[in-house]
Amino acid sequence: MKKMTGAEILCETLVRLGVKHLFGYPGGAILPTYDALGRAPIQHVLVRHEQGATHMADGYARASGGVGVAMATSGPGATNMVTGIATAMLDSSPIVCITGQVSSKLLGSDAFQETDITGITMPITKHNVVVSRAEDVARSLREAFVIAASGRPGPVLVDVTKDAQQSACEFHWEDTAPKLPLKRYRQNYDEQQFARAVELLNTAKRPVILAGHGILISAAMRVFQEFVRTGNFPVAMTLLGLGAFPASDPLNLGMMGMHGEAWVNNAIQDADLLIAVGMRFDDRVTGDLRTYAQKARKIHIEVDRAEINKNVKVDAALIGDAREVLEKLLPRLEPFDRSEWVAHVNKLKGDSAVRDIQSLPDSGHLYAAHVINDLWKETRGEAIVVTDVGQHQMWEAQYYHHNQPRSLITSGGLGTMGFALPAAIGAKFARPGDEVWVIAGDGGFQMTMCELATIVQEKLNVKIAIINNGYLGMVRQWQEFFYNKRYVATPLVAPDFAALANAFGIRGERITTRGEVIPAIRAAREVSETVLLDFRVEQEDSVYPMVPAGASLDEMIRRPSSLVETSQEP
Amino acid sequence: MQTVVAYVENKPGVLNRVASLVRRLAFNIDSLTVGPTDNPEIARMTIVVHTDKQGAHRVEASLEKLVDVLLAENISGRAAVVRDLALIKVAADQQSRPHLMELIKVFRARVVDVSPESLILEVSGTVDKIDGLLEVLRPFGVLEIARTGSVAMTRGSDLLRPPAANESPHLEAVGSKAG
Numbered sequence: 001m002k003k004m005t006g007a008e009i010l011c012e013t014l015v016r017l018g019v020k021h022l023f024g025y026p027g028g029a030i031l032p033t034y035d036a037l038g039r040a041p042i043q044h045v046l047v048r049h050e051q052g053a054t055h056m057a058d059g060y061a062r063a064s065g066g067v068g069v070a071m072a073t074s075g076p077g078a079t080n081m082v083t084g085i086a087t088a089m090l091d092s093s094p095i096v097c098i099t100g101q102v103s104s105k106l107l108g109s110d111a112f113q114e115t116d117i118t119g120i121t122m123p124i125t126k127h128n129v130v131v132s133r134a135e136d137v138a139r140s141l142r143e144a145f146v147i148a149a150s151g152r153p154g155p156v157l158v159d160v161t162k163d164a165q166q167s168a169c170e171f172h173w174e175d176t177a178p179k180l181p182l183k184r185y186r187q188n189y190d191e192q193q194f195a196r197a198v199e200l201l202n203t204a205k206r207p208v209i210l211a212g213h214g215i216l217i218s219a220a221m222r223v224f225q226e227f228v229r230t231g232n233f234p235v236a237m238t239l240l241g242l243g244a245f246p247a248s249d250p251l252n253l254g255m256m257g258m259h260g261e262a263w264v265n266n267a268i269q270d271a272d273l274l275i276a277v278g279m280r281f282d283d284r285v286t287g288d289l290r291t292y293a294q295k296a297r298k299i300h301i302e303v304d305r306a307e308i309n310k311n312v313k314v315d316a317a318l319i320g321d322a323r324e325v326l327e328k329l330l331p332r333l334e335p336f337d338r339s340e341w342v343a344h345v346n347k348l349k350g351d352s353a354v355r356d357i358q359s360l361p362d363s364g365h366l367y368a369a370h371v372i373n374d375l376w377k378e379t380r381g382e383a384i385v386v387t388d389v390g391q392h393q394m395w396e397a398q399y400y401h402h403n404q405p406r407s408l409i410t411s412g413g414l415g416t417m418g419f420a421l422p423a424a425i426g427a428k429f430a431r432p433g434d435e436v437w438v439i440a441g442d443g444g445f446q447m448t449m450c451e452l453a454t455i456v457q458e459k460l461n462v463k464i465a466i467i468n469n470g471y472l473g474m475v476r477q478w479q480e481f482f483y484n485k486r487y488v489a490t491p492l493v494a495p496d497f498a499a500l501a502n503a504f505g506i507r508g509e510r511i512t513t514r515g516e517v518i519p520a521i522r523a524a525r526e527v528s529e530t531v532l533l534d535f536r537v538e539q540e541d542s543v544y545p546m547v548p549a550g551a552s553l554d555e556m557i558r559r560p561s562s563l564v565e566t567s568q569e570p
Numbered sequence: 571m572q573t574v575v576a577y578v579e580n581k582p583g584v585l586n587r588v589a590s591l592v593r594r595l596a597f598n599i600d601s602l603t604v605g606p607t608d609n610p611e612i613a614r615m616t617i618v619v620h621t622d623k624q625g626a627h628r629v630e631a632s633l634e635k636l637v638d639v640l641l642a643e644n645i646s647g648r649a650a651v652v653r654d655l656a657l658i659k660v661a662a663d664q665q666s667r668p669h670l671m672e673l674i675k676v677f678r679a680r681v682v683d684v685s686p687e688s689l690i691l692e693v694s695g696t697v698d699k700i701d702g703l704l705e706v707l708r709p710f711g712v713l714e715i716a717r718t719g720s721v722a723m724t725r726g727s728d729l730l731r732p733p734a735a736n737e738s739p740h741l742e743a744v745g746s747k748a749g
Contacts, residue, residue: 118583119586122586123591123594147637181579181637181640183634183639183641183733184640184733305631305634306628306631306635308631
């Protein structure tokens with residue numbers, strides 16, 4: 001048996017784990033691995049900033065359902081990954097980050113480009129580990145993949161010292177199987193809780209399902225649909241749950257929460273039973289907990305035991321993988337005619353027409369909602385949309401209707417500006433045959449726009465729509481509502497994005513009127529290369545409805561009718 | 571105050587992970603003790619946390635999510651023996667010494683060091699008992715205190731053992747879906 005270096009073992013392990021793409025940036029402490037990587041059948045994507053590598057791995061994971069892998073050197077390379085790791089942690093996205101580290105004998109000596117990256121990332125990783133011997137490289141990596149993808153997924157960081165990469169040892173794949181600590185086996189199935197849940201499900205008159213990301217993670221779409229239709233349950237979606245249940249289904253109410261539809265939030269407040277599936281009662285979906293769904297009993301289907309009763313006290317907790325739990329529940333679910341309740345909820349929708357900006361006459365103004373709605377129609381809702389964070393993200397959730405799982409990729413929990421462009425690159429590598437659209441604001445786009453160079457270098461076809469309003473729009477909106485329109489630090493100068501794209505060798509176009517939107521989208525879709533569209537939209541538009549932070553879910557700020565007048569100004 | 575018992579991997583950094591997690595939940599650790607078990611690869615912790623029952627659930631459930639924590643359980647409210655050990659150096663001259671010895675007997679403390687001006691007492695018991703002893707010693711002049719923090723064990727057949735090899739499925743059963 002010939003000996004292999006730790007670096008060679010690392011690459012061999014990645015190949016055997018089925019890794020085909022790796023997003024990274026080289027540097028001194030990871031150089032031995034890059035040298036070995038040059039001989040491995042893995043496509044390395046050179047990013048322009050290590051934060052981009054983590055978002056790409058994240059986008060790759062969310063688009064594919066697999067594990068995304070990012071690589072960086074020690075010190076600044078590793079610390080640049082922190083934001084992307086935290087993003088993956090908050091949204092339960094399985095990524096493995098591999099960082100180089102100074103040689104083990106230098107650890108703790110403040111050597112060049114040394115940082116304690118495992119210490120830094122301890123609270124924002126599912127697990128992390130320092131590997132300081134070549135013999136431990138393969139097992140640690142294999143364990144990292146298992147940990148990242150199992151249960152509630154999350155990021156794992158593997159920090160490999162330079163000497164571990166350089167030294168050689170014998171390598172037998174069979175001897176490096178994961179050997180994770182033997183945990184207590186918890187019997188998730190609890191008949192008492194199930195019986196309670198079944199009783200509630202079969203007697204509720206005004207139930208609402210709260211559908212979250214967990215449905216997508218556990219691939220429970222089919223059984224979930226059957227569950228919904230058997231019980232005739234109206235379904236409210238979390239932001240990260242969008243796509244888990246077709247938007248076109250009559251029982252799909254749309255998104256709940258801070259910028260959820262008014263009828264959804266009102267239905268939740270009226271409900272006598274909430275069935276939470278793979279969601280965690282985040283403050284952005286509950287509003288004030290003291291007034292949240294007071295009339296409702298609650299069932300919580302959740303894989304992570306620590307989420308039970310964390311924010312909202314529940315009447316039945318069904319711990320486990322969403323698909324497994326739903327499969328157990330389904331046979332005990334009795335068909336129930338809830339047409340009266342469903343009709344009532346649909347009636348709540350009635351007053352929403354005033355909110356619907358689509359019904360406004362074209363007065364020469366361009367609204368973000370127009371752009372996103374047109375994009376939805378032109379792509380027939382079939383594109384993978386990767387959004388950044390802010391107003392455009394909420395408009396996307398309201399005006400782009402997702403029928404397919406894993407068709408919306410967005411930073412929900414951490415709300416990471418700069419996420420969209422790199423995450424879209426990752427998504428494109430995961431699903432090269434699918435149409436990928438970036439929707440980003442002019443603020444967030446400027447945070448990671450250096451990755452345009454990555455797009456060019458990799459010859460990718462990603463469509464980019466910038467919703468450009470000259471403000472950090474969501475923050476401006478908060479200033480408008482809660483700080484008496486004192487716009488401190490939110491007016492924002494941006495480059496001419498179309499010219500910028502051209503400088504990178506990418507097609508770019510500026511769109512200023514509503515009539516130009518559809519032709520521009522069509523032209524962009526006709527070519528098989530990246531196109532950037534800079535939509536100059538209404539500067540001071542706001543996302544409605546809005547539940548102010550800490551307010552009750554039914555205390556929504558609605559679209560003022562005066563806006564109709566505003567839009568009719570010349 | 572809630573008492574959580576945990577079995578953890580006996581390796582570097584695990585104490586940091588446990589302490590960091592409780593810190594992240596914004597609970598104050600009243601005491602945390604770690605010691606080896608009969609298996610050199612496994613250590614046992616007793617963590618006393620300033621929180622309510624709800625908070626303790628979050629602590630135990632979040633702790634068990636850490637890869638290196640094998641088991642974590644809130645034993646507050648269960649029949650259990652909870653003990654602290656304290657070493658107390660108390661001023662003792664010719665005059666006060668006989669009086670002190672009386673008190674020591676009542677509290678079943680032991681004198682483990684004698685010097686012309688002071689004694690070191692060793693006492694174990696509940697936190698309340700040790701607090702009580704300190705209270706009565708204070709007038710004599712308490713010079714130094716070293717307390718271990720609580721160790722706890724549930725009574726009788728209520729066993730808290732680290733998971734055994736035959737106890738079954740675990741992470742390894744889940745295949746990775748590498749892309």
